[in-house]
Amino acid sequence: MAANPMTQFEVYRIGPEIKIGTFDISFTNASLFMVISSLAILIIFNLGSKKNSILPNKIQLLAELSYSFVSKMISDTAGSKAKPYFSFIFSLFMFVLFCNMFGMIPYTFTVTSHIIVTFVLASFIFIGVTVIGFIKHGFGYLKLFVPSGVPVILLPLIVVIEIISYLSRPISLSVRLFANMMAGHTMMKVFGGFVISLGIVGGWLPLSFSVALTGLEILVAFLQAYVFAILTCIYLNDALNLHH
Amino acid sequence: MIKKIFFQSIFFNFFFSKEVFAAESGGMPQLNPEFWISQIFWLTLTFGILYIVLSKLILPKISANLELRKSQIQDNIEAAEKQRKDSESKLKEYDDIIFKSKLEAKNIFKDSREKVIKDINNKKESLENQINDEIKKAEKEIEVVKKSAPGKINKIAIEASSELVKKLIGAKINNSSISAIVDDLSKKNGDKYYGN
Numbered sequence: 001m002a003a004n005p006m007t008q009f010e011v012y013r014i015g016p017e018i019k020i021g022t023f024d025i026s027f028t029n030a031s032l033f034m035v036i037s038s039l040a041i042l043i044i045f046n047l048g049s050k051k052n053s054i055l056p057n058k059i060q061l062l063a064e065l066s067y068s069f070v071s072k073m074i075s076d077t078a079g080s081k082a083k084p085y086f087s088f089i090f091s092l093f094m095f096v097l098f099c100n101m102f103g104m105i106p107y108t109f110t111v112t113s114h115i116i117v118t119f120v121l122a123s124f125i126f127i128g129v130t131v132i133g134f135i136k137h138g139f140g141y142l143k144l145f146v147p148s149g150v151p152v153i154l155l156p157l158i159v160v161i162e163i164i165s166y167l168s169r170p171i172s173l174s175v176r177l178f179a180n181m182m183a184g185h186t187m188m189k190v191f192g193g194f195v196i197s198l199g200i201v202g203g204w205l206p207l208s209f210s211v212a213l214t215g216l217e218i219l220v221a222f223l224q225a226y227v228f229a230i231l232t233c234i235y236l237n238d239a240l241n242l243h244h
Numbered sequence: 245m246i247k248k249i250f251f252q253s254i255f256f257n258f259f260f261s262k263e264v265f266a267a268e269s270g271g272m273p274q275l276n277p278e279f280w281i282s283q284i285f286w287l288t289l290t291f292g293i294l295y296i297v298l299s300k301l302i303l304p305k306i307s308a309n310l311e312l313r314k315s316q317i318q319d320n321i322e323a324a325e326k327q328r329k330d331s332e333s334k335l336k337e338y339d340d341i342i343f344k345s346k347l348e349a350k351n352i353f354k355d356s357r358e359k360v361i362k363d364i365n366n367k368k369e370s371l372e373n374q375i376n377d378e379i380k381k382a383e384k385e386i387e388v389v390k391k392s393a394p395g396k397i398n399k400i401a402i403e404a405s406s407e408l409v410k411k412l413i414g415a416k417i418n419n420s421s422i423s424a425i426v427d428d429l430s431k432k433n434g435d436k437y438y439g440n
Contacts, residue, residue, distance in 0.1 A: 006272060011279040023281045030279065031286035038294040045298065049305040052312055060309075067306045087299030094298075095291055116280045117287050182274065 005189035009113055009182065029109045030117070037098035037111065045094075066094070070229070077230060078237035085236060092121070093229035100181060100221035104214070112224075113181035115174060122174035125232050133239035144238060173231055180224045184217045394430055401426045 013026045048063025056064060070090045074082050082089075096112055103110025111117055133141040145162040146155070191213060194206035402423045409417050 010273040011276075011283070013279075023285070024279070025282045025285040026279070027286070028279055028282055030283050031290075034286050034290040038290045041294060042297055042302070045302045045306070049302050049309060052309040054313060054316060063306055064310055067303070067310065087303050088295060090303060091291065091295040091298050095294060111287075113274070114283060115274045116283050120284050120287055121291075178274070182272075 005186045005193065008109070008185060008189055011109075011114070030111055030114065033099065033102055033109045033111045037095060037102055040102075041091075041094045041098050066090075073226075073230060074233050077233040079241055081240040082233065082236050089229055089232055089236075092125075092232060093225055096121075096177065096228050097222060097225035100225055101218070103181065103185065104218055104221055110181050110185055112177055113185055115178045118174035118178040119170065121228075122170040122177075125173065125235065126170040129232075129235045129239045132236070133242075136240060137242050141239070141242065143242060169235060173228065177224050177228050180220055184213070184220050188213050188217060398423065398426045398430055401430075 011028045011030050013028055014032060015027050017024065018026045044059065045063050045066075048059045048061075051060075053060070067090070070093055071086065074086055074089055078085075099111040102108050103113065130141075133144070137143075145159050145166065147158060147162065150158050188210060191206045191210040195203040195210065198206060402419060405422050405426065406417060406419060409415065409422075
């Protein structure tokens, strides 16, 4: 059982089965880690904003650095118009980051390694950005699919490509995160399995790989959260500041 | 031999584990829709709560803290700048005062010198005037005395002559005749005796 690298992604019920109508909304291990991640974020940032001293303590510094990091990321990519969406992007970045990071602890569950979770987030972003774009620019938002400075002959092709690329945004966004997390964790599990199967003699090599991979995966966990947030900012930028 | 068994066991281990994968789950658990609704529900719930609490309670506080710190630092810098300017103006004031007082001292010195000189001059002048007055007065007195002197002398001469005549000849002579003679004489010899 331990050798199967995919068992770590299995979702199972914790507690009783809860049903609303025909929908099963039971509390699962995935739900547990969503709750843990959210609670951790809330606790850390609540502690970090509780008292304001001129010289911040460590947790306050952490909260404020994260705040300015996300704030800078948004203003760099989407400009000052994206200010009202700061809270959402901040929550999104922190949620994905914490889910990824909690997944790095052995025997935990990685919420973001499930396509349904990332797809729901990405679709929400996609729909939200599209709605914002149409509210801000009306049907002028469709100009997004017609880049300026393109020869007229190529235009039909370009428009089709642009529409396809726009519509594939939620898929690319969700699959990117899901695939990265799943691949990383699977690989770690596989190398972990090698350690067991090669035993005391040959297990050191995959063990060292496993250690190196842990570092890499922590980097990937941060990077994917960052990429997720920054792509959201870029999509938002398209909707807020129509360049074409 | 042992080595061979070892590597064989590794190989078979893989072989078996692959068999086990296939038997156990049949692919990725992510694609099993059994708990999709549950995941969507809990994601919406947790992320929604997270978003609401962060955006309504925590992020405004962090933002306020950052703003407060920024403004406090700005205030401190401004206060320092103000104090620097104050001290500069105070220094300027001080320099001004020193300069002014120096000038004043100079003026006072000059004034008092002038005053003293004037005083001295005045005193000198008044003294000179006084002296001149005295001299004039004395000269006048002398003049008066000089002027009155011949008359007196004449009178004395008349009295003396009448006395002498009385004693010599025992006769009383009319004063007027004697005075006529004395007058005559004095007029004749006046220049010689008195230098008038």
